[in-house]
Amino acid sequence: MNVTRHLLLTSLLSLVVTTASAQNIGINTTGATPDASAILDLVGADKGLLVPRVLLTATNSALPVTAPATSLLVYNTATAGVVPNNVTPGYYYWDGAVWVRVGTGNPGWTLLGNAGTVAGTNFIGTTDAIDWVIKTGGAAATNERIRVLSAGQTVVNNIGLGTNTNDVFSVYSNATTNGVNANISALGARAVNGYASGTGVGVFGTNSGNVAATFGMLATVPATTGVANALRAEGAAPGSFAMVGISNTSAAAIPTATTSRAVIGQLNGTLTGTAVGIGVHGIINGTMVAGDARGVQGQSPSSNGIGVFGAATSALATFNPVGVLGSAASTTGFGMDAFNTTATGTALIAEGNNVGGFYLLGGSGVASTGSGIGTFSIGTNAASGTGVLGVGNNAAAFGTLIAGSGLAGTGTSFGVYGVARSNATGIAGTPARAGGYFVSGTGATQSFIYVASYEGVGVPRKVMGNGTVNTVVKNDAGQFVLLSAPEAPENLFQDYGAGQLVNGRAHVDLDPTLSRNIVVSAEHPLRAFVQLRGDCKGVYVTNETATGFDVMELDGGTSNAAFNWTITANRANEVFPDGTVWRFADERFPVTEGPQKTTTAEAVQKKDTLRRAVPEGVAVAGPGH
Numbered sequence: 001m002n003v004t005r006h007l008l009l010t011s012l013l014s015l016v017v018t019t020a021s022a023q024n025i026g027i028n029t030t031g032a033t034p035d036a037s038a039i040l041d042l043v044g045a046d047k048g049l050l051v052p053r054v055l056l057t058a059t060n061s062a063l064p065v066t067a068p069a070t071s072l073l074v075y076n077t078a079t080a081g082v083v084p085n086n087v088t089p090g091y092y093y094w095d096g097a098v099w100v101r102v103g104t105g106n107p108g109w110t111l112l113g114n115a116g117t118v119a120g121t122n123f124i125g126t127t128d129a130i131d132w133v134i135k136t137g138g139a140a141a142t143n144e145r146i147r148v149l150s151a152g153q154t155v156v157n158n159i160g161l162g163t164n165t166n167d168v169f170s171v172y173s174n175a176t177t178n179g180v181n182a183n184i185s186a187l188g189a190r191a192v193n194g195y196a197s198g199t200g201v202g203v204f205g206t207n208s209g210n211v212a213a214t215f216g217m218l219a220t221v222p223a224t225t226g227v228a229n230a231l232r233a234e235g236a237a238p239g240s241f242a243m244v245g246i247s248n249t250s251a252a253a254i255p256t257a258t259t260s261r262a263v264i265g266q267l268n269g270t271l272t273g274t275a276v277g278i279g280v281h282g283i284i285n286g287t288m289v290a291g292d293a294r295g296v297q298g299q300s301p302s303s304n305g306i307g308v309f310g311a312a313t314s315a316l317a318t319f320n321p322v323g324v325l326g327s328a329a330s331t332t333g334f335g336m337d338a339f340n341t342t343a344t345g346t347a348l349i350a351e352g353n354n355v356g357g358f359y360l361l362g363g364s365g366v367a368s369t370g371s372g373i374g375t376f377s378i379g380t381n382a383a384s385g386t387g388v389l390g391v392g393n394n395a396a397a398f399g400t401l402i403a404g405s406g407l408a409g410t411g412t413s414f415g416v417y418g419v420a421r422s423n424a425t426g427i428a429g430t431p432a433r434a435g436g437y438f439v440s441g442t443g444a445t446q447s448f449i450y451v452a453s454y455e456g457v458g459v460p461r462k463v464m465g466n467g468t469v470n471t472v473v474k475n476d477a478g479q480f481v482l483l484s485a486p487e488a489p490e491n492l493f494q495d496y497g498a499g500q501l502v503n504g505r506a507h508v509d510l511d512p513t514l515s516r517n518i519v520v521s522a523e524h525p526l527r528a529f530v531q532l533r534g535d536c537k538g539v540y541v542t543n544e545t546a547t548g549f550d551v552m553e554l555d556g557g558t559s560n561a562a563f564n565w566t567i568t569a570n571r572a573n574e575v576f577p578d579g580t581v582w583r584f585a586d587e588r589f590p591v592t593e594g595p596q597k598t599t600t601a602e603a604v605q606k607k608d609t610l611r612r613a614v615p616e617g618v619a620v621a622g623p624g625h
Contacts, residue, residue, distance in 0.1 A: 024041060025041070026040075027040070027041070028041075028043035028044065029044070030043070051075050051091075052074050053075045054075070054076060055080075056080065056099055057087070058080065058081035058085040059086075059098045059100070060098050065094075069094070070094060070096040071093055072093065073091065073102075074091075074092055076088075076089055076099075077089055085098075086116060087101075088101075088116065090102065109124060125148070129150045131148065131149050131150050132147070133148075134147070141184070142184060144184055145157065147159060147160075149161070152168075153170070155172075156169075156170065157173070157185060158170070158172045158181055158184060159184065160178065160181060162177070162178030162179040162180035163178060163179030171191040172184075172191060173188055173189055174189050203217070218264075265279035266279055280296065281295075282295035283295055308324065310322075310324030310325075320606050324336075340363065342363070344362050346359045346360065346363050346364050346365075346367045348365065348366045348367070349366075349368075350367070350368040350369070352369065352371070352373075353372060355371045357369040373601065375388075376603070378603055379404060384400070384402055384403065386400040386405050386406075387405070387406040387407060388407045388408065390409045390410070390416075391409075391410045392411035392414070393411050398410040418436040418452070419435055420433035428455075428456045428591070430455065430456045430592075430593045431455050431456075431593055433454050434450040434451060434452060434453035434454070435452030435453070436450070436452065437451070437453075439596075439598075446595050447466060448595040449466075449467065450463070450464040451463055455590075458581060458582060459584060459587065460582060468485070469484065469487070490570060490587060490588050491584040491585070492569065492570060492571065493517060493568070493569055495567050497564070497565050498563070498564050498565070499551060499565060500560065500561075501539070501553060501559055501561050501562075501563070502560060503560070504552065504556065504557040505551070505553070506550070506551040507548060507549075508548050508549055510546070510547055510567065514569075515546045517572055518571060519571070519572040520545055524570040525544060526544035526567060526568075527567060527568040528544060528565060528566070529565065529566040530551055531563060531564045531566075533563055537555050538554040538557075539553050540554065549567070551565070570585045571585060572584065
């Protein structure tokens with residue numbers, strides 16, 4: 001025996017008592033028999049087993065051990081190798097192929113963090129088809145907080161997806177259900193709340209799809225009755241945005257075959273009773289001392305775009321559906337303000353009867369189009385209501401009649417302007433067109449008048465009606481009285497003058513302007529009337545032409561008496577370069593038309609009187625939740 005080994009063995013025997021049997025060995029200081037279940041039984045009150053300490057290089061390399069036996073245990077003191085075969089200090093055993101760190105087969109997740117993890121290799125979770133559950137406060141079922149389903153969906157405060165099978169991540173607040181199971185615990189009233197400061201985003205939703213049924217963010221209220229809000233967004237700081245909806249921020253990404261929407265407000269279900277349903281509701285609270293507060297603002301840079309679009313799709317007659325409703329509570333406020341910033345722009349265009357709209361190239365405040373009636377306006381005050389007050393030339397409104405009127409027009413030069421564009425000749429005796437038509441009364445006693453009309457017989461009329469033409473003057477008592485204009489069955493021009501006989505003869509020349517506008521012929525003679533102002537044998541008229549006539553004393557008299565004269569002649573026809581003829585000369589009691597036939601334009605009041613009041617839910621109690 002080697003002397004050194006002998007001395008070592010002697011030393012060990014002097015420290016411990018070794019008890020050996022045929023099947024096991026015990027090493028201790030008491031001489032106790034080794035436990036029958038152990039091949040080696042070590043006992044020590046203040047000592048332990050110290051296994052060999054080595055410098056491993058990697059888990060897939062046996063070095064520095066040569067041909068290690070399976071289950072060989074060592075303590076590695078080195079940090080070496082490259083992920084995923086790297087090693088760190090700790091106990092390792094050889095499994096026949098690689099060094100395996102003692103524990104679960106992989107390094108455990110510690111309470112103070114972990115190092116050397118590999119994304120895609122290291123993970124927390126299950127390796128079988130079992131949900132992974134996180135609990136706090138105890139092991140009871142009511143302590144479950146998060147469940148990651150084996151299929152990958154994450155559920156907070158519930159045990160599964162229920163009927164909402166499309167949810168990738170779902171959170172359940174107090175008194176909510178997924179259609180099958182209710183929330184586990186009453187953790188709070190807000191399912192998801194996102195906070196951000198500066199230029200951050202509290203909650204961000206985006207849709208990268210290209211179909212109409214996908215949304216960046218969707219908020220719904222499935223209840224059919226009651227008061228509920230699908231989405232509430234608040235911006236508390238000056239210049240902040242409560243909610244910003246953006247669809248396809250890249251111009252090139254805007255789809256051409258589908259409709260892209262930044263924000264959709266939709267209220268599903270059936271409204272009952274007096275309920276008010278609101279898809280999108282913009283509210284600004286507080287008193288605005290200065291600045292411009294806007295509940296809803298729409299903006300579109302497209303040449304064919306729409307800033308704000310409202311559609312009422314219901315065909316029910318119970319109420320009157322409204323696409324866009326604007327309401328104001330101030331005497332200087334407006335339910336809706338339409339403004340066009342271009343010099344020739346139109347502020348508002350309104351189209352009825354499912355027809356396309358027309359507008360003026362020079363611009364206007366309102367362009368209204370209808371297949372039957374372009375604009376309808378009513379003043380509801382029975383004593384003084386005015387249907388339309390129109391002011392032109394940037395003039396001040398002259399006012400309205402105390403008794404009211406359908407139309408009150410004010411202008412610097414013209415109060416009302418009416419045009420009939422038709423060039424049709426129509427049927428003889430029927431007004432083909434008129435710039436204006438006015439009626440007073442109804443039925444058989446109706447008074448009517450055409451202004452700037454044109455009849456089918458080819459004659460223009462300045463004023464035509466069934467009443468008289470009158471002038472208003474005052475009498476001695478200061479009362480207003482009427483003078484009536486004489487009227488004839490033919491179109492006649494008249495003139496008046498004075499003359500003097502010289503040796504019993506006189507020639508009267510007519511005004512050249514009158515001469516060129518009258519016709520004198522056998523069918524249309526000049527009618528001259530003479531009233532003597534002196535003594536003579538009497539006179540007669542002869543040689544009547546369009547330019548004048550002669551006055552002759554009877555019986556060859558030679559007096560020099562003075563006289564007054566009156567002539568009447570038929571108005572001459574007027575011929576235009578295009579061949580149109582206005583036939584004034586031949587008319588005598590021409591046949592014409594009486595009052596125009598009218599239709600009844602029934603006006604009914606809006607049925608949805610609830611919309612006149614502030615809808616329920618408008619008053620929001622400050623910035624709190």
